[in-house]
Amino acid sequence: MPARTSWIPYALIAPSVAFLGALFLVPLVQTIWLSFATADGLTLANYERMTGDLNFSLAVRNTFLLTLVVVPIQVALALAMATMVSKLEKGRDLALWILTIPLGISDLAAGLAWLALLQNTGYLNSALYALGLISGPVGWLSQETPWSLFAAIVLAEIWRATAIVLVILIAGLQLIPKEFAEAAEIFGAKPWTRFRKITLPLLKPSLQSALILRTVLAFEVFAVVYALGGRNFPVLAGEAYTWQNENQNYGVAAAYAVLIMGISLAATAVYLRVLKTRPEQLP
Amino acid sequence: MTVSASELREPAPSRGLTLPSARRLLLWTGLAVLLAWVLVPIYFVALGAFGGRLGVFRWPKSIWPTDLSLAPMLQFLAIEGVFNALINSLIAAGSTVLLSVALGAPAGYALARYTFPGQNVYRLLVLLTRAFPLAILALPLTVSFIRMGLYDTPFGVSLIHTVLALPFAVLVTQSLFMGIPREYEEAAWVFGCTRFQAFLKVVLPLALPGLAATAIFAFVISWNEVFAASILTVRERTLTAYLLKILSESPLHYRFAGGFILILPSVLFIFAIRKYLFAVWGIASK
Numbered sequence: 001m002p003a004r005t006s007w008i009p010y011a012l013i014a015p016s017v018a019f020l021g022a023l024f025l026v027p028l029v030q031t032i033w034l035s036f037a038t039a040d041g042l043t044l045a046n047y048e049r050m051t052g053d054l055n056f057s058l059a060v061r062n063t064f065l066l067t068l069v070v071v072p073i074q075v076a077l078a079l080a081m082a083t084m085v086s087k088l089e090k091g092r093d094l095a096l097w098i099l100t101i102p103l104g105i106s107d108l109a110a111g112l113a114w115l116a117l118l119q120n121t122g123y124l125n126s127a128l129y130a131l132g133l134i135s136g137p138v139g140w141l142s143q144e145t146p147w148s149l150f151a152a153i154v155l156a157e158i159w160r161a162t163a164i165v166l167v168i169l170i171a172g173l174q175l176i177p178k179e180f181a182e183a184a185e186i187f188g189a190k191p192w193t194r195f196r197k198i199t200l201p202l203l204k205p206s207l208q209s210a211l212i213l214r215t216v217l218a219f220e221v222f223a224v225v226y227a228l229g230g231r232n233f234p235v236l237a238g239e240a241y242t243w244q245n246e247n248q249n250y251g252v253a254a255a256y257a258v259l260i261m262g263i264s265l266a267a268t269a270v271y272l273r274v275l276k277t278r279p280e281q282l283p
Numbered sequence: 284m285t286v287s288a289s290e291l292r293e294p295a296p297s298r299g300l301t302l303p304s305a306r307r308l309l310l311w312t313g314l315a316v317l318l319a320w321v322l323v324p325i326y327f328v329a330l331g332a333f334g335g336r337l338g339v340f341r342w343p344k345s346i347w348p349t350d351l352s353l354a355p356m357l358q359f360l361a362i363e364g365v366f367n368a369l370i371n372s373l374i375a376a377g378s379t380v381l382l383s384v385a386l387g388a389p390a391g392y393a394l395a396r397y398t399f400p401g402q403n404v405y406r407l408l409v410l411l412t413r414a415f416p417l418a419i420l421a422l423p424l425t426v427s428f429i430r431m432g433l434y435d436t437p438f439g440v441s442l443i444h445t446v447l448a449l450p451f452a453v454l455v456t457q458s459l460f461m462g463i464p465r466e467y468e469e470a471a472w473v474f475g476c477t478r479f480q481a482f483l484k485v486v487l488p489l490a491l492p493g494l495a496a497t498a499i500f501a502f503v504i505s506w507n508e509v510f511a512a513s514i515l516t517v518r519e520r521t522l523t524a525y526l527l528k529i530l531s532e533s534p535l536h537y538r539f540a541g542g543f544i545l546i547l548p549s550v551l552f553i554f555a556i557r558k559y560l561f562a563v564w565g566i567a568s569k
Contacts, residue, residue, distance in 0.1 A: 261416055
């Protein structure tokens with residue numbers, strides 16, 4: 001690049017740096033500070049109040065459980081979708097459009113869509129009734145049925161957020177040269193072998209970013225859960241919302257935010273380490 | 284990447300049109316199931332939105348549309364606060380679009396056209412934002428927004444949404460400008476254009492479709508966001524914040540109507556930018 005270092009690029013990035021500084025870095029520091037700040041100076045009181053809360057251990061358990069169940073299924077499903085779509089000769093664009101529609105759908109709307117299916121007089125119960133499996137409306141989303149509520153949230157999350165993984169993986173698949181698979185085919189590698197030995201290793205960078213993004217978002221899960229189960233299924237972000245908006249206790253809300261941030265960063269670090277790619281392995 | 288001897292067999296039949304019919308059947312069945320999986324919940328929430336109060340409690344339900352009308356939707360829009368929330372959502376999303384393109388595109392251009400000390404630090408800052416639960420970090424902004432008069436305004440909400448959309452705007456516009464040969468610009472300079480004129484007359488027209496895709500993406504991000512919008516507004520709620528607030532007390536058919544309104548623009552927008560979708564994420568996931 002012939003361009004000399006000049007003031008121009010700095011002037012061009014300056015507004016966005018200032019903006020991210022003011023609305024990302026400052027709130028980041030403020031959140032951490034707020035979580036320690038109490039009437040008697042900086043203490044752990046907010047964290048003690050958070051961990052002492054009845055919903056805390058439930059929220060931690062639920063959030064982790066959701067993430068551990070949802071994220072692997074999403075990756076597997078997205079891989080299956082990507083493979084199927086790549087085999088299509090006709091209608092590829094249409095299939096891709098439909099499969100990526102949920103990408104644009106809010107988590108709240110996704111929760112409401114599944115509520116239409118799963119509510120007491122909804123379509124699932126109607127179908128079960130028609131099959132003679134139940135004799136009348138059955139509740140799936142109440143406090144008394146925690147496991148079917150959990151299953152409903154898992155379904156809605158998979159429905160909504162698999163599209164993000166799909167798009168990242170397809171973008172990654174497009175970077176893999178066709179010659180690799182063709183060469184392996186000439187040597188007689190079966191499709192499954194080609195997938196395992198060529199596609200998957202070369203897809204590692206995309207898998208990594210998909211996993212990081214999805215895991216960070218999974219720990220923020222909130223509106224889907226509220227739309228389907230209200231307060232019956234506590235999750236971390238939901239507790240942060242409740243402490244902030246209803247209890248007006250900003251300190252404990254900030255403690256939840258710092259906890260979610262800590263988990264997200266830890267997950268990111270794990271993915272970066274486990275799925276490390278050496279530059280020479282890149283396609 | 285070695286293929287072990289046991290896996291060496293006679294060459295597999297070539298793919299494509301000669302795919303064995305059993306496998307083709309499996310492929311189409313699987314695909315049909317997946318497409319239905321995506322579309323069916325949208326269809327049902329639409330039935331719920333246009334079926335009204337009676338439709339929601341009809342038992343057992345038919346999966347075919349019966350007694351649909353626009354009336355339930357119009358009723359929903361006439362509820363006090365709904366229309367206002369819709370307008371607020373549009374204002375917030377519109378401001379997010381303007382802010383993220385105005386802030387992101389120059390930075391994307393700088394990354395595409397210049398090498399300068401510190402550009403890696405900048406890129407890191409932009410990528411770093413994605414390892415953080417951004418919406419949740421908006422919690423302390425309640426206080427500073429109250430002080431600055433931004434609390435409970437759609438514009439205040441759009442500031443947070445811009446933080447979410449800006450990293451995409453930067454990375455996507457970077458790839459966009461990289462795809463436009465710098466020679467075009469240099470030719471314009473030779474003919475006496477200033478840098479700014481050359482950008483305006485040569486680069487911008489070529490970049491416009493990609494910029495539009497970036498803008499739409501920013502719109503969708505803002506339109507859908509729930510957490511930050513809910514904690515930063517009280518009376519001037521956005522649609523998502525409003526729906527979350529009334530979730531526990533409103534009848535089901537209103538919730539479905541709200542859900543449907545939320546879904547509708549997203550479906551159209553994803554259709555509009557489907558060509559750019561993979562470019563957006565291919566770049567943004569590097």
